[in-house]
Amino acid sequence: GENVGLHLPTLSVQEGDNSIINCAYSNSASDYFIWYKQESGKGPQFIIDIRSNMDKRQGQRVTVLLNKTVKHLSLQIAATQPGDSAVYFCAERGGNLIFGKGTKLSVKP
Amino acid sequence: EADIYQTPRYLVIGTGKKITLECSQTMGHDKMYWYQQDPGMELHLIHYSYGVNSTEKGDLSSESTVSRIRTEHFPLTLESARPSHTSQYLCASSEWESEETQYFGPGTRLLVL
Numbered sequence: 001g002e003n004v005g006l007h008l009p010t011l012s013v014q015e016g017d018n019s020i021i022n023c024a025y026s027n028s029a030s031d032y033f034i035w036y037k038q039e040s041g042k043g044p045q046f047i048i049d050i051r052s053n054m055d056k057r058q059g060q061r062v063t064v065l066l067n068k069t070v071k072h073l074s075l076q077i078a079a080t081q082p083g084d085s086a087v088y089f090c091a092e093r094g095g096n097l098i099f100g101k102g103t104k105l106s107v108k109p
Numbered sequence: 110e111a112d113i114y115q116t117p118r119y120l121v122i123g124t125g126k127k128i129t130l131e132c133s134q135t136m137g138h139d140k141m142y143w144y145q146q147d148p149g150m151e152l153h154l155i156h157y158s159y160g161v162n163s164t165e166k167g168d169l170s171s172e173s174t175v176s177r178i179r180t181e182h183f184p185l186t187l188e189s190a191r192p193s194h195t196s197q198y199l200c201a202s203s204e205w206e207s208e209e210t211q212y213f214g215p216g217t218r219l220l221v222l
Contacts, residue, residue, distance in 0.1 A: 009149075034210070043113075043199050043213030044152070089151065096168060097211065099144075099152040 012106045019080045023073040023090035030092040035075045039086045115214035130185045130217045132200030141183040144199040190221045
């Protein structure tokens, strides 16, 4: 069945380093993917999205890469800051949005 | 900052009680959603609505019910709360034209004793 999941449940990085958060999906018909950030005690917040006809999309300090061959999605955060500490979810659309389990990013000062 | 609100933020209640979780948005969005999320886990869609008088069940079966009498409000009701209902409930909304970009409320943390 459809499955969206993250390879690592937790990720710890040093402040200033780059972070890479990965996501695997199984529905090859999904045409749209989103990354959300969820801080403690808050609802998820949209970060960046990408459509299936693209391989890469850049935002401010964030880049999403889509590899449809291996059904892999990644979120790269440049110069990670303490404010980036949160749980990150990927979601795919194959109908309604389907969310993955999330990766907790911790930034060490 | 999204203009979507949920009340209460925290609720501790006994088994068998009827509860209603409120969700309201001031963005005029047609589509609204309810998700259930256990701590650190993924979000599961339990209800959604295309607009007034529209309600649909989501991917995860839920004993809760919803109503959409007004565009701004999408309350979720549990007629008889049980400990298995303990979870976080997140409400979201989106524009019809860009339904993938969902704006989330802060959530309601429910504990049923």
